[in-house]
Amino acid sequence: MKYTPEDQTASATAPSRRRFVLALAGALAAGAATRSALATSSQPQLIEVFKTATCGCCGAWVDHLKANGFQVKVNDVADTAVSRKQLGMPEKFGSCHTARVGGYVVEGHVPALDIKRLLATRPVALGLAVPGMPVGSPGMEDGSRRDAFQVLLIDRRGQDSVFASYPAARAAAKPART
Numbered sequence: 001m002k003y004t005p006e007d008q009t010a011s012a013t014a015p016s017r018r019r020f021v022l023a024l025a026g027a028l029a030a031g032a033a034t035r036s037a038l039a040t041s042s043q044p045q046l047i048e049v050f051k052t053a054t055c056g057c058c059g060a061w062v063d064h065l066k067a068n069g070f071q072v073k074v075n076d077v078a079d080t081a082v083s084r085k086q087l088g089m090p091e092k093f094g095s096c097h098t099a100r101v102g103g104y105v106v107e108g109h110v111p112a113l114d115i116k117r118l119l120a121t122r123p124v125a126l127g128l129a130v131p132g133m134p135v136g137s138p139g140m141e142d143g144s145r146r147d148a149f150q151v152l153l154i155d156r157r158g159q160d161s162v163f164a165s166y167p168a169a170r171a172a173a174k175p176a177r178t
C-alpha cells in the first residue's frame, strides 16, 4: 500500500476542524450564558419594607438600601409586630421595621452587604435579624460612635446563629499629652 501525505493531511484535518467548530460554539454559548447572568444580576433586587410612617431610623435604613442598589417598596403599617408575625419572625428578635427580600425575612437595621451575602449564598433559613436598634448600625448612625452588634441568621424553627459581627468603634482618640 502506497503512503500518500495528502490522505493523512485530509483525514487529520477534518476531525480537528470539527472539534474547533464545536469548541467555538461552546465558547459562544458560554459567553451568552455569562452575559445573561450579568444582565440578571444588574437588575435591582426588590426588597419590601414594613415600617410605621413616623419611624425616622427606618427611613434612614431604606436610604441605606437604596444607596446600595436595592429597589425598595415601602409599606407604612400601624404596627410592625403584626408584620413580623405575618412573616414568621419571632418577636424576641424584633426591631423597628421588618422586610421581605428574595424569599427571606430581614428584621431591623441589617447592613445591605449582609443581605447581599444572604441572597448570594442562599442558606436554608427564615432570614436575618439585628434585634433592637444598635447605635452605629445602618440607619442608626450617631457620629462615629458604633456599639458592637451582631447580625443573626434565624432558622425556620426560630433558632439563631451569628451571621456577622461588628465590633464597637469610637472616634479616634486625641493623642495623649503628658
Ligand SMILES: [Cu+2]
Pocket (backbone or CB within 6 Å): 057, 058, 095, 096, 097, 109, 133, 139, 140
Ligand atoms: Cu430603627
